[in-house]
Amino acid sequence: MAEAEATAARLRLYSYWRSTCSHRARIALSLKGVDYEYKAVNLLKGEQSDPEFVKLNPMKFVPALVDGDSVIGDSYAIALASMEILCLLSQKYPEPPLLPHDLQKKALNHQIASIVASGIQPLHNLTVLRFIDQRVGAGESVLWTQQQIERGFTAIENLIQLKGCAGKYATGDEVQLADVFLAPQIYAAIERTKIDMSNYPTLARLHSEYMAHPAFVAALPGRQPDAPFSS
């Protein structure tokens, strides 16, 4: 893509205010100061099944990032691409990067991101919760969600303590990929699932750091155009 086209390319982010995966993408873009047009997809109304959206993302998931003529329909891929996109737009490599240069620290960030993205969130997304409520009984999905989050949070808390890696943020004193994935999961756990965070002191502390960081605050569900009563 020619440089002139790259700088003029308009980014569109398809997002649902409450989706933790969308929340990750919003944080990544907000951290890197990447401007985008917000396109709301109401999951409760089934807008993810609209033919136009299905063309963009056949998995019918948010987020999806449209960058010129290309579409990235996965929050992990979007987070990793956000650095390169900023590079293309601003002609310089963002510092600090979302991933550390040190191989071991980088791997740890991927491991934490993966625990959230593969080990916790997929087990409590809407389709799974509907299945649990139908199969086991109405309201059972609440207990199920709590169990999945507690299992994952125990593992992450233990991992961070084992590695002794936390600084101001999860893996040091700079915000990195792990934080992009942790922040939405912890926020949802506290606000929606009412998880008792006293068992996870590090995660609880990280939450207060995220809530004080402007880029994270801007990405919060309640701040999005499609949030009910948002200003």
Next chain:
Amino acid sequence: MAASKPILYSAWISSCSFRVRIALNLKGVDYEYRAVTRTDLDYEKINPIKYVPALVDGDFVVCDSLAIILYLEDKYPQHPLLPQDLKKKAINLQIANIVCSSIQPLQCYAVIGLLDGKLDSDESLQIVRNYTDKGFKAIEKLLEGCDSKYATGDEVQLADVFLAPQIHAGVTRFRIDMSNYPLLERFYKVYMEIPAFQVAAPEKQPDAPASPY
């Protein structure tokens, strides 16, 4: 100083472990295989979430197949698995994540549910097929019109490393009808002709039983 071989904690049937075994083989990295079972209580010290695989490289431990493979990608640049091109790289990551976040965890939930008596065999199979079908159909759509040898080109890349084990599990364990997914069916045939994939297959692992399926 001679570097010791990395150690891979793995289970023969685990598709996540299969992915890492493929990546190690493609990059020509010799490793020590250590089998893990569900009842190994000590394994929690290696991986707090108790999943396989885990890679121990000297005194460094990394867990989760995507994290391990991206670590290998950095440490062993031979046979790169991620293209430089931004779009191609993104689609490889997207396909890998469809497999490792949207298919495999639900398959795992169904299999464990059956083992623990929380689901009956019909329900378990239905869950696996439902999520496999959704993910495979989406990948077919994403790759519509693909005429390259593998998913994103004529070299094996990250998407292929994640697809092969998922398709293999579908075919060998869950009677998935691959004729519904013509691109994936075509890729699978060529994957299983590659030595790095063959040697990594579940039934070839040291802990595989005599009659695996």
